[in-house]
Every structure is written in structure tokens, then in C-alpha cells.
Amino acid sequence: MRNLLAAARRRVSEDLAAIRERDPAAGNRLVLLTCYPGLHALWIYRIAHLCWTSDHPVLARLLSQFARLITGVEIHPAAEIGRRVVIDHGIGVVIGSTAEVGDDVLMYHGVTLGNRRPVDGKRHPTVGDDVMLGANATVLGPVEIGRGATVGGAAVVVEPVDPDTTVVGNPARPVGDTHLVDDGEPVRDGNAEIDRIVCDGGRC
Template sequence: MLRTWVEGIDAIMARDPAARSRLEVLLCYPGLHAVAMHRLAHRLWRWRLRLPARLLSHIARMLTGIEIHPGARIGRRLVIDHGDGVVIGETAELGDDILIYHQVTLGGTSLVAGKRHPTIGNGVILGAGAKVLGPILVGDGARVGANAVVVSDVPAGATVVGIPARPVERRPAGADLLPYGTPCDETLDPALRSIEQLRAEIAGLSARLAALEAGQRGARAPAPSGESG
């Protein structure tokens, strides 16, 4: 347990420039507290002490705003930055060195018992507000953009953005780790680029139509009569 605490603090120090000291991280970072309480709750869950495990996870949610089901399996050096609104479901499995921002959901899409939550590989970044749903796999080193909704497997090393999430050809230049994850905007999302292109075409057609209508009105206007003298 001591080793996991030290690893967690060092992982936060490495990924959050706002962290000024290990003592500050230990006292003031709810993500660290939520993960530590989950590890104890998960141990109780494995011992089939299900009600105490659920009670401890409930207390952790009230204290930190982060909900992690005690059945979820979490690897080493998980960093939950800010954390408020994060939800990790019962059958979710997380690898090592994952970074999760606030409002992320690792949720299920089925009411049937069994594996129904995502598996997240090593070194994955889940941007703020991302929703990863169902028993899908997000491969090692993948990036999920802010507010993306992921409902199918993500290949290792890929970056996905949008609703539903789609892969993009590149990551933003000059950054492997971005605050709040890869932004989901029109410069990266192919669907949004297509919509913007359609909007531009519609605006052009509207302008041409307006010009044609103006020309027709001018052609139908009667010629001015000559002055009588």
C-alpha cells in the first residue's frame, strides 16, 4: 500500500504542473484519495465482503466526487485529475499509467450480468467529459478527446474525437500530453469538418440564389416613362 501511495503521488507530480509538493498532493488531491480508498474497497470486494466494499466506495464518492465501483480493476499509477464526476463501472479494467480528467464515464450498455464495461490499456489519456461505453477495448497509448463518446474498440496509439468517436490522422502538433485531453474541435474531427464544408456550400448557394432573384426582379421592372413636354 505504501508503494502504491508513493507511485501515485509521483505520477501526479509528473503530470500536473500545478502540484508544488508531494505533501500538497497527499493532502489536496481527491483523485489520489479516491484511488487509495478504491484499493481498499476492491480488496474487501475480492474477500466477498460486498456490503462493506460498497459502503466504503460510497463514502469515497461523497468525499471526492469520484465514483469507482469496488469491483473495478485498476492498475498502477492511475492519475485522476480534478476528478469531479468521474464514474468507473463494476467490470471496468484499467491498465497502468492512465490519465483521466473530470466528467469521464467508463460505463456499461447492458443490463446483463458479466463483462459490460470497458477495458483501458496502458498509457491511455481520457479527455474531460469523455464517455467510453460497453465492453470495448481502448488500446495502449490511445487518446480519447474531450467530450468524445466511444462505443467501439480504439486501436493502440490512436486518437479519437467526436460523437460517436472517430479516429483522426494526427495529434495536435507539439503535444503528447494536453491539458484535459485532446480537444474535440473542428480542426481534428472529420465529421465537424464535413459539416463546416456543407455549411460553406449552403452559404454559397444561398448567395447565388439571392443574386439570381435580384437579377430577375430587375429584369421584370418596367422601364421608366419619358417626360411629357
């Protein structure tokens, strides 16, 4: 029991540090503990997942529905979610039962990791480590999002995404080496352009 509590404290500290790293608006510890619904949803999910893997599916589902009610985030307790995951804002996030999410993933509001058809077995996405999923991004089916990839805001992904690749649009497609900015001038990829794509679903 003592080891379990120590591990839980380490995870809580990791989660708080991950938010501070990714959110410049993060406040003090009290603000982080009380005002981040994505964080609350993940913590409740982890308890629900423990119940699910301990053969208490009804309790697990009740906990996941409670989290959905108070946070607006729906995570099936059977999903596999790694460490230091940050769900920013949270409202509208849906993560299906066979979804797998790696470590250090950042996802914004409205992200869906869903299925394309109700079949048995693996039917939800696998998201690698260090992936960023933009606002209202939708990833459907048993596709893999490679390590370090970025999915733009409002993108719809139905095909695998290579590691360290940025995809935008519906259906999502990789962004090339150059983009057209608002004045029509081509520019090389850069952080500012990537940020615009992630947050606004900008077109290449």
C-alpha cells in the first residue's frame, strides 16, 4: 500500500510538471489541482482503468461516466494511456476502448480517438509518444500516429501518420516543405506556422 501511494504521488507530480511545461498560463499548485478538468479526467481514468483491469467493469464504467459528467472528457476505462499526457481545456475529448496513447502526448479540446465501424478487436487509434493533436482533430480506426507527429486542428485522420510528420485537412494529408501564408507568399516550415496549423486547422 505504501509503495502504491508513493507511485501515485510521483505520477501526480509528473502530471503537474507536464502541464506547467506545456501551458504558459498554468498557475500555482492550487490552481493546477482545482482548475484543470483534463487533469481530473486523467486521474479518474487511471482509477477506472485499475478497476477495469482488476475485473470490476461496472465500477470502472461508473467512474468514467462520472468523469464525463464533471469534466466533459470521455475516456473508456479499457483504453491504454501513457505518462505525462496533457489534455488541454478538455471539453469534448473522446477516447475509445481500444485506443492506445503513448507518453508525453498533448491533445486539445474536441479530440476524438474513435472507430470507423463496430467490429471486435482493435478498432481505435494508436498514438505514439510526443504527439500533438490539435483542437477538434478526429482520428478514426486502428491507425497509428507515429512518434513526434502533429495532427492539425479539425483534421480527420483515417490513414497512418509517419513519425515527425504534420498532417492537416479532411482527409488529413502531410504538410509539404513550404506553405502559403495569408498574403500568398510561400514560407518554409517553422514553429509559428505549425502552431497556426495546430490551433486553426490552417491549410497548406
